[in-house]
Amino acid sequence: MSDIVTINDGKAIMPGANAPENREYNMFIGPNHPGIEGNFALKLSIEGDIIQKAKTEAGFLHRGFEKLMEERLFIQNIAIVCRICVPDPDPNEENYARAIEAIGGIEVPRRAQFIRVLVLELSRIASHLFTFGGHAGTIGLYTMPNWSISDRDRVLDLFEELTGGRVYHIFNMPGGVRRDLPDGFKNRVRDVMDYVESRLSEYDDLFFNNKILLNRAVGTGILPVDKAIAWGATGPNLRAAGFAHDVRKDDPYEVYEELEFDVPTAADSDAYSRLIVRRREIAESIRIVRQVLDKIPEGPVWNKQPNPLKWRVPAGDAYVRTESSKGEYAYYMVSDGGVRPYRVHVRGASVTHGVHILENMLAGARIEDASQIMFSLDACPPEVDR
Amino acid sequence: MAIDKIGSILRPFTALKNLAEKPDTLDVPRHYRPAAERYRGFHVNDLDKCIGCGTCAEICDNAAIRMVPVKGKEVGVGKTQYRPAIDYGRCCWCGLCVDVCTTNSLSMTREYTHISPDTDTFFILPDEKGIHEKDFPQGWHADEKINFLDLERVTMQELSAAERGDSFIEIVKGFSKEQAVKEASRCVSCGLCTATCPAHMNIPEYIDAIWKEDATEAGRQMYKTNPLPDVCGRICTHKCETACSLGQRGDPVSIRWLKRYAMDQIPASELNTLVNQSVVKQGGKKIAIVGGGPAGLSAAYYLVLMGYGVTLYEKYPKAGGMMRYGMPEYRLPYESIDKDIDFILSLGVELKTNVTVGKDIPVEKLRDEYDAVIMATGFHGGRSTRVPGTDHPMVFQAVDLLARITNGDEFPVEKDIVVIGGGNVAMDIARSLARMQKKKYGTVSLIVTSLETRDIMPADDEEIVEGEEEGIVFHPGRGPEEIIVENGSITGLKTSRCIRVFNDQKMFAPEFDKNDIEVYAAAQVIEAIGQGPEFDVFAPFAESLEMAGRRVKVDQFFQSSLPWLFIAGDIIKGPDAITGIETGHQAALGVDFWLGKQPDDTLSTIDEVLKIALGFQREQVTQLEAVLAAGSLAPAVEAETSKLLASEKADLAAVEALLAGRNTRIHLRQEMPRAVRRRDFKYLEAQKPIPAESASATIKAITEHASAGFRLYTDILFLTKSKELEFSLDGLRDHQKATAERFASLKD
Numbered sequence A: 001m002s003d004i005v006t007i008n009d010g011k012a013i014m015p016g017a018n019a020p021e022n023r024e025y026n027m028f029i030g031p032n033h034p035g036i037e038g039n040f041a042l043k044l045s046i047e048g049d050i051i052q053k054a055k056t057e058a059g060f061l062h063r064g065f066e067k068l069m070e071e072r073l074f075i076q077n078i079a080i081v082c083r084i085c086v087p088d089p090d091p092n093e094e095n096y097a098r099a100i101e102a103i104g105g106i107e108v109p110r111r112a113q114f115i116r117v118l119v120l121e122l123s124r125i126a127s128h129l130f131t132f133g134g135h136a137g138t139i140g141l142y143t144m145p146n147w148s149i150s151d152r153d154r155v156l157d158l159f160e161e162l163t164g165g166r167v168y169h170i171f172n173m174p175g176g177v178r179r180d181l182p183d184g185f186k187n188r189v190r191d192v193m194d195y196v197e198s199r200l201s202e203y204d205d206l207f208f209n210n211k212i213l214l215n216r217a218v219g220t221g222i223l224p225v226d227k228a229i230a231w232g233a234t235g236p237n238l239r240a241a242g243f244a245h246d247v248r249k250d251d252p253y254e255v256y257e258e259l260e261f262d263v264p265t266a267a268d269s270d271a272y273s274r275l276i277v278r279r280r281e282i283a284e285s286i287r288i289v290r291q292v293l294d295k296i297p298e299g300p301v302w303n304k305q306p307n308p309l310k311w312r313v314p315a316g317d318a319y320v321r322t323e324s325s326k327g328e329y330a331y332y333m334v335s336d337g338g339v340r341p342y343r344v345h346v347r348g349a350s351v352t353h354g355v356h357i358l359e360n361m362l363a364g365a366r367i368e369d370a371s372q373i374m375f376s377l378d379a380c381p382p383e384v385d386r
Numbered sequence B: 001m002a003i004d005k006i007g008s009i010l011r012p013f014t015a016l017k018n019l020a021e022k023p024d025t026l027d028v029p030r031h032y033r034p035a036a037e038r039y040r041g042f043h044v045n046d047l048d049k050c051i052g053c054g055t056c057a058e059i060c061d062n063a064a065i066r067m068v069p070v071k072g073k074e075v076g077v078g079k080t081q082y083r084p085a086i087d088y089g090r091c092c093w094c095g096l097c098v099d100v101c102t103t104n105s106l107s108m109t110r111e112y113t114h115i116s117p118d119t120d121t122f123f124i125l126p127d128e129k130g131i132h133e134k135d136f137p138q139g140w141h142a143d144e145k146i147n148f149l150d151l152e153r154v155t156m157q158e159l160s161a162a163e164r165g166d167s168f169i170e171i172v173k174g175f176s177k178e179q180a181v182k183e184a185s186r187c188v189s190c191g192l193c194t195a196t197c198p199a200h201m202n203i204p205e206y207i208d209a210i211w212k213e214d215a216t217e218a219g220r221q222m223y224k225t226n227p228l229p230d231v232c233g234r235i236c237t238h239k240c241e242t243a244c245s246l247g248q249r250g251d252p253v254s255i256r257w258l259k260r261y262a263m264d265q266i267p268a269s270e271l272n273t274l275v276n277q278s279v280v281k282q283g284g285k286k287i288a289i290v291g292g293g294p295a296g297l298s299a300a301y302y303l304v305l306m307g308y309g310v311t312l313y314e315k316y317p318k319a320g321g322m323m324r325y326g327m328p329e330y331r332l333p334y335e336s337i338d339k340d341i342d343f344i345l346s347l348g349v350e351l352k353t354n355v356t357v358g359k360d361i362p363v364e365k366l367r368d369e370y371d372a373v374i375m376a377t378g379f380h381g382g383r384s385t386r387v388p389g390t391d392h393p394m395v396f397q398a399v400d401l402l403a404r405i406t407n408g409d410e411f412p413v414e415k416d417i418v419v420i421g422g423g424n425v426a427m428d429i430a431r432s433l434a435r436m437q438k439k440k441y442g443t444v445s446l447i448v449t450s451l452e453t454r455d456i457m458p459a460d461d462e463e464i465v466e467g468e469e470e471g472i473v474f475h476p477g478r479g480p481e482e483i484i485v486e487n488g489s490i491t492g493l494k495t496s497r498c499i500r501v502f503n504d505q506k507m508f509a510p511e512f513d514k515n516d517i518e519v520y521a522a523a524q525v526i527e528a529i530g531q532g533p534e535f536d537v538f539a540p541f542a543e544s545l546e547m548a549g550r551r552v553k554v555d556q557f558f559q560s561s562l563p564w565l566f567i568a569g570d571i572i573k574g575p576d577a578i579t580g581i582e583t584g585h586q587a588a589l590g591v592d593f594w595l596g597k598q599p600d601d602t603l604s605t606i607d608e609v610l611k612i613a614l615g616f617q618r619e620q621v622t623q624l625e626a627v628l629a630a631g632s633l634a635p636a637v638e639a640e641t642s643k644l645l646a647s648e649k650a651d652l653a654a655v656e657a658l659l660a661g662r663n664t665r666i667h668l669r670q671e672m673p674r675a676v677r678r679r680d681f682k683y684l685e686a687q688k689p690i691p692a693e694s695a696s697a698t699i700k701a702i703t704e705h706a707s708a709g710f711r712l713y714t715d716i717l718f719l720t721k722s723k724e725l726e727f728s729l730d731g732l733r734d735h736q737k738a739t740a741e742r743f744a745s746l747k748d
């Protein structure tokens, strides 16, 4: 218990306090701390203001999804996979459905593929807006969370209208999606996209060009490109290091190949670069969403699958990946030909970013930057725990 | 791009322009924000439309749905008294239950807020109004285009009309493996069919086995309640299919053809692997069964498996009753009958054919020589219209001719024939004779007349359609007036129009328009207007045998007022084969019960549950008694343990009573939806042996054990005796009203 701050006779005793030659002390941030994403903790060894060593503490939200999936019918899992990552749930639904489709050779109608892209991009926008708020909060800029999170709500309104749920959509089903677009939905999506787009320049004034942000984020939390690659960074964190890797381009799924969009990158690989890459990705997502609305064909949205209570997926395995807002997100699924998955492994981006890379990056950082660095990596603790 | 990385202290202040804007936020629940049209809010259920199949509970990924019996809900064909109750402590609002609902009765509203310090209020039985008894607009609901269920059945291949022509080859070709598996995969395992099947066959279980390509297991499930599955797979009246929950919005599962498929996969030589033959001999007790039809055969099968010596008396040269001597070969080939019957006989049933009981051997003799007698003589007396001319030798009874066809006896088949009758027996004889006409004359000239108009003809629709394809001409809605005989030969049937068949009291009271006369030319007339019992066998006991109307009076064990005499088959209930099988099974259990032995080897689903419950209950009592006997408990613990023992003993008594009362078991089998029964199975199967290291560990284990078994008891006891456990609709309504009030008070 030596690394825990204890109280003795009303006096705080730091571990090691009676050993003057050791100026290092330990402290926790989290699991309940506004500067921590979700139920997660950092255990820091600190000397002066500088973090010597960081250890992440996960497991506060462990729900055992991979095991749960083995116990549930194929259909039942569509209701739980989204919960693996709260802010960006849809890549889970996407992977789960695509893994089954790959194993079972199930075709997805084109209209459904467009709807899936729509959902995934809206989810990316919502997730990035969430992160902006969190990131701003870590450096004391509290107007940005109010703005971006209430703007995110407009995207959630769209989800509510399309899928019946705001946060968890439970909308993808192997073979397609659960419902068609509601009447007039396209126009409302266009309106929200115009709105979010108009807000981006306001965000620039409020946040991205804010002197405080620049002072705090530029040059903070640098992840050199070689390290980023070596440590397995993906998504915006890798792109902020100048490496334009994106699953949507490199291993396209659904109808991404038919859509035009750029993959924003930045050069400096600091907290600011990562933020700016995300800021630019919103603009690209808006571009994609508009193309989806223009190009989406008529047709069915689901290929009928067998009675869900007696639904066997042929024996086989599949590895499928999706570009989530957090980075590369993959499922490895094995079916033994039964009514439940034999095994599903979730490869989320957050274990890499939120545990391994974060621990490495925090060493040498200043104590007040710990939260910001964590947010700049945009890891999702529920997904680390899953 | 507005991001220039030139930081500015002033630019953030442009945000001040928003100061005059109206805020977006709402104060919930004081202000209601209308949800989207598809919102997945709280559930609502049209309780009258809902049939209580429990499919929602099956698909629920969170076990949030519990099927609860609701008092006052009618139980009937395809309907249970159960309705889904939802635990919002578990529900994740996925809406899968809505999408899978067999009736589309379940949907969700756009209501989404419930706040209460009382966790009980999160458990509701949704009705049309939902959690707070408010009319919220509909949210997530069934979508025509997204159908989870497979509403269309796999079409059965049949011989074409041309192929059928003059042949008695079986019309139905049967499913291929792929077709059977596909058809079986449609079943949602709700068990509503089991409730309606007269024999309460384990239908979802055998369908599941077929789906798993395990025909042997399917056969094993069938033999638990039906020893004539091959026959039933072909000719059963399939009442189960009228109950099938898939029939609510689409085609019911082809239960009968699936049964046929499974039995066709099992060769006769392997039938003996399907049943448990390790029987205990019943001290040489002997039972006589009169009548080798489905009822007699079924009784024989179950009694022989229980270890009784069984002798079956049959007046015809072969056993089978109406299956063999009534139903035509094109519907039921003789091989199928032989396969089923040979297996029953192979178990040790002694068959005495060509013996007419009451004539060749007096019933009194059977009474004296056997421990019990089961009478299952069937309906063999064809009824006559008694119109003038029916005494002519060219007027025949359908059942007599059908028997002659089976026996291969010669009889005249005229060029023009009229059949009187609109039921399935009329169809059987008409279609048989049409085949014979075709063979003899190359053409069919056969008219079927019935009192009933086409829309209310009792015959199955497919029988009529296929009959028409085979060249039969139907004149429905006509009543026979007279068989016209000229110069000693029949020349035709005179008919008048039947205005109505039943009177306002729904009693049979046909009325005719005597001005609307039609004559159908024919040289031969067949009467097929129904069959009745021939009660000659009971003549010696006319004084002592109590009757109930036109039937022998029996109790729930099919035991007559003469204790040694049991009755089964058409003469007591039916008439169809599966009811005969069930009454035969019940009479066998009745005989066994009367002769003093508990039924054991012939258990069906609910019996199995009860048996597990019994074992588990006995074990608990024994363990508790052992703990107390050891005498090492602290006084307080000892008092607690004694209390527990008393309550466990009471439960044991309850389970024993349930096992003894056959009616209760039937009742349970009929009324509990699958979702309830299977869940309880799971609970019980999950039980581990109780560890015995220490007294406290034992008590803990027993308590856990008990809570797992508890749900089973609540369901069972509810349906039988305990009033306290009643989960009535009124109770829930009160509960909801209280919740609504509390909720409303929150807003002030």
Ligand SMILES: Cc1cc2nc3c(=O)[nH]c(=O)nc-3n(C[C@H](O)[C@H](O)[C@H](O)COP(=O)(O)OP(=O)(O)OC[C@H]3O[C@@H](n4cnc5c(N)ncnc54)[C@H](O)[C@@H]3O)c2cc1C
Binding pocket: B235, B236, B237, B290, B291, B292, B293, B294, B295, B296, B313, B314, B315, B316, B319, B320, B321, B322, B323, B326, B327, B355, B356, B357, B358, B376, B377, B378, B379, B380, B399, B402, B424, B425, B428, B531, B537, B568, B569, B570, B571, B574, B575, B576, B577, B578, B580
């Ligand atoms: C033409 C026809 C078609 C039918 N089609 C169908 C159908 O498709 N599906 C269906 O489910 N049901 C059908 N039925 C009804 C079904 O056949 C009967 O409900 C069923 O056979 C009744 O069984 P049981 O054992 O009570 O009587 P039965 O099958 O009639 O058997 C009684 C047996 O007892 C024998 N017996 C009678 N008296 C004596 C005696 N004194 N001594 C010795 N033996 C005696 C008879 O010879 C007979 O073998 C049909 C009936 C007929 C007539």
Ligand code: SF4
Binding pocket: B056, B059, B060, B061, B062, B063, B064, B065, B086, B090, B091, B092, B093, B094, B095, B096, B097, B098
């Ligand atoms: S909405 Fe989903 S979780 Fe809730 S009761 Fe229905 S199936 Fe279960």
Ligand code: SF4
Binding pocket: B186, B187, B188, B189, B190, B191, B192, B193, B194, B203, B204, B207, B243, B244, B245, B246, B253, B255
């Ligand atoms: S009624 Fe029987 S056959 Fe129909 S779905 Fe339910 S269990 Fe299956």
